[in-house]
Amino acid sequence: MGSGKATIVDIAKKLGISKSTVSRALSDHHSIGLRTKMRVKQLAAELNYEPDQTAIFFKQRKTFLIGVILPSLSINFFSSILSGIEDIAYEKNYTLLLGQSRDDEEREKKIVETMKNHRVDGMLISISKNTSDYSHFELLKKNKIPVVFFDRIPQMPEIHYIASKLESGMIEAVNFLVKRGHKIIGLINGPEKLPASKERYDAYIKALQNNRIKINESLVVHSDITVDGNNEAMKKILALKKRPTAVIAFNDYVAMDAIHYAKRHKVKVNKDISFVSFANEAICDYMDHPPLASIEQFPYEQGVKATETLLQLLQKGGEKDDQIFHNILLPSQLVVRVTK
Amino acid sequence: MGSGKATIVDIAKKLGISKSTVSRALSDHHSIGLRTKMRVKQLAAELNYEPDQTAIFFKQRKTFLIGVILPSLSINFFSSILSGIEDIAYEKNYTLLLGQSRDDEEREKKIVETMKNHRVDGMLISISKNTSDYSHFELLKKNKIPVVFFDRIPQMPEIHYIASKLESGMIEAVNFLVKRGHKIIGLINGPEKLPASKERYDAYIKALQNNRIKINESLVVHSDITVDGNNEAMKKILALKKRPTAVIAFNDYVAMDAIHYAKRHKVKVNKDISFVSFANEAICDYMDHPPLASIEQFPYEQGVKATETLLQLLQKGGEKDDQIFHNILLPSQLVVRVTK
DNA sequence: CTGTTAGCGCCTTCAC
DNA sequence: GTGAAGGCGCTAACAG
Numbered sequence A, B: 001m002g003s004g005k006a007t008i009v010d011i012a013k014k015l016g017i018s019k020s021t022v023s024r025a026l027s028d029h030h031s032i033g034l035r036t037k038m039r040v041k042q043l044a045a046e047l048n049y050e051p052d053q054t055a056i057f058f059k060q061r062k063t064f065l066i067g068v069i070l071p072s073l074s075i076n077f078f079s080s081i082l083s084g085i086e087d088i089a090y091e092k093n094y095t096l097l098l099g100q101s102r103d104d105e106e107r108e109k110k111i112v113e114t115m116k117n118h119r120v121d122g123m124l125i126s127i128s129k130n131t132s133d134y135s136h137f138e139l140l141k142k143n144k145i146p147v148v149f150f151d152r153i154p155q156m157p158e159i160h161y162i163a164s165k166l167e168s169g170m171i172e173a174v175n176f177l178v179k180r181g182h183k184i185i186g187l188i189n190g191p192e193k194l195p196a197s198k199e200r201y202d203a204y205i206k207a208l209q210n211n212r213i214k215i216n217e218s219l220v221v222h223s224d225i226t227v228d229g230n231n232e233a234m235k236k237i238l239a240l241k242k243r244p245t246a247v248i249a250f251n252d253y254v255a256m257d258a259i260h261y262a263k264r265h266k267v268k269v270n271k272d273i274s275f276v277s278f279a280n281e282a283i284c285d286y287m288d289h290p291p292l293a294s295i296e297q298f299p300y301e302q303g304v305k306a307t308e309t310l311l312q313l314l315q316k317g318g319e320k321d322d323q324i325f326h327n328i329l330l331p332s333q334l335v336v337r338v339t340k
Numbered sequence C: 001c002t003g004t005t006a007g008c009g010c011c012t013t014c015a016c
Numbered sequence D: 001g002t003g004a005a006g007g008c009g010c011t012a013a014c015a016g
Helices: A008-015 A019-026 A034-046 A053-060 A076-091 A105-117 A135-142 A166-179 A195-210 A227-239 A252-264 A282-286 A299-315 B008-015 B019-026 B034-046 B053-060 B076-091 B105-117 B135-142 B166-179 B195-210 B227-239 B252-264 B282-286 B299-315
Strands: A065-070 A095-100 A122-125 A147-150 A160-165 A185-189 A220-222 A246-249 A274-278 A293-296 A327-331 A333-336 B065-070 B095-100 B122-125 B147-150 B160-165 B185-189 B220-222 B246-249 B274-278 B293-296 B327-331 B333-336
Touching: A008 A019, A008 A034, A019 A034, A053 B053, A065 A076, A065 A105, A076 A095, A076 A299, A076 B076, A076 B095, A095 A105, A095 B076, A105 A122, A105 A135, A122 A299, A135 A147, A147 A299, A160 A166, A160 A299, A166 A185, A166 A195, A166 A246, A166 A274, A166 A293, A166 A333, A185 A195, A185 A227, A185 A252, A195 A220, A220 A227, A227 A252, A246 A252, A252 A274, A252 A282, A252 B282, A282 B252, A282 B282, A299 A327, B008 B019, B008 B034, B019 B034, B065 B076, B065 B105, B076 B095, B076 B299, B095 B105, B105 B122, B105 B135, B122 B299, B135 B147, B147 B299, B160 B166, B160 B299, B166 B185, B166 B195, B166 B246, B166 B274, B166 B293, B166 B333, B185 B195, B185 B227, B185 B252, B195 B220, B220 B227, B227 B252, B246 B252, B252 B274, B252 B282, B299 B327
Parallel strands: A065 A095, A065 A122, A122 A147, A147 A160, A160 A327, A185 A220, A185 A246, A246 A274, A274 A293, B065 B095, B065 B122, B122 B147, B147 B160, B160 B327, B185 B220, B185 B246, B246 B274, B274 B293
Antiparallel strands: A095 B095, A293 A333, B293 B333
16 A cells, blocks of 8 residues: 655646645645645645655755764763753654764764765764864854753864853852861862862862862872773872861762762771762762762753754844854752762 | 755756766766766855755665664663664664654554655554554555564564563573572563463463472562552562572662662562563672673664664565564573672 | 756646 | 746766
């Protein structure tokens, strides 16, 4: 019977009218007799007619597709962002094309290429850790495909991006600790070269200065964010002659490893040493000794915001507002977990 | 300059040859002079020529798009599956169209419709909890769009699916507990109507019988999988005159809530009552008293397998093997976490 | 080896 | 109110 294969021409023939009439009837064009409209729609339904979007997209040069590239789906933070992206896209009748770069520059480039070929209307990208060459992004710009970057932003001029501002959260975190009497506050940071680490470090320094606490570089240790690295980092902290009474960790996982390590070494968690970290993972609630507080970065909201920004760009695609670049930094926020 | 706008016709004109020659040269058709090929490719590069996939797809009736629908991206299990799907799809040069149903039947239907309109070559679907009407899936079948269902399978005849077989894991779990001397084993199951619950229940019964342990229905309680529900369920367990010495939970989150509750009620976890659960979430490792073991369902591998199956279907699209349906049940496996 | 011709399914002037 | 014709960019018979 070939359902799903019916075309406007088939309908036209069976009705003895022209295909243009059918086309118009289907899209409720005025100037088509009500009677004709009915007959067309009726038959279309019977024949299980389905407009071929590929044909329509092809004609209209618009696909309602948004390409999304992120480093990994296995990381909670990113799948939360993706969830936010999908919700907004769905709402606005856009569909997502998805790709994960796996932090591989080549793969990222290939995905960009593929999505460009699929003629996505726009893209949302969080770049790979290892991407240093930005030619693929330049290409998108040349092709006038709007891009909004999120979380991991390339160092390029004239781009749109959304990210979360860690500074606000870090400052809240330090203030929180100081208010509770802590004067020696350590930092287990991530890999030194990571921008996210530098941002934390800078904010940490600033926050301490705000509180007139003098900086002690030995209180800052780095971890490669593996379990071993985290243990190693905590080991360094514990080895200090003057141990900190509070430690801020790169994220909740780092904190949990550090806490684990500390407990094994007879440290009373959140008593001898208090912990605060980033991400506000829900699972911490299940721990006996979770970090006291965590800095929430609202990934879902970041996804929402990024998508809304892109859609806005798609709206005024024609207008000559090409000069305006959206650079949005959403504030992060300290969430206190234990209030004992 | 209009880059990204150059077409094969432009190239043909500038070179004074026909567009079909250009087309062939570009796709490395044999029977095209090396010289011509070079000239064409050279100019194409200069003009920043980009083939318009929408046109190609339109012509070839093939999009290299795979539609993926899952209930939610915020659930770890599903984003792991998606990760597996993406890896294979990428490898085979397919791109993913993504949609989350949010367990809403209407939304699921709309997404199916959209993806069908986008002319996806095939689909991978895990159905919404609340989907009872399958007309949208029937439609896909009529349109000859191959579908492979995963994890959450509709009750339909003649479908392809991949799921994990909980029975094997449950049997291992019970055996594990019995071997450690447990004779009274409780079950905190999920919502009664859920197939996943029934499957667990059936396997639980079977496993007990295998071990000649007599069934006691009061040892089986249900939870709606909310925190409150989980607490409520554990409360019921603790209220039993004859408390179980071991409890199998619907998944790790349920287990963690139950453990939490038990601890608050002076139960010595994994001593008075031992816990085993499903999912093998990595985060359990950070807990002081995690479930002793967890049944791993290998979501990433499920995603891989589902995608491979679909691609296989896409291969022999024409052949008349329509009779063969792939019903794959991947075994689940008990992973022992604590071996003290 | 290369050119010619025909569409793919739809929308859109331009006529009537 | 409706029909005829053309074309989007590309591929693929069918001819040379």
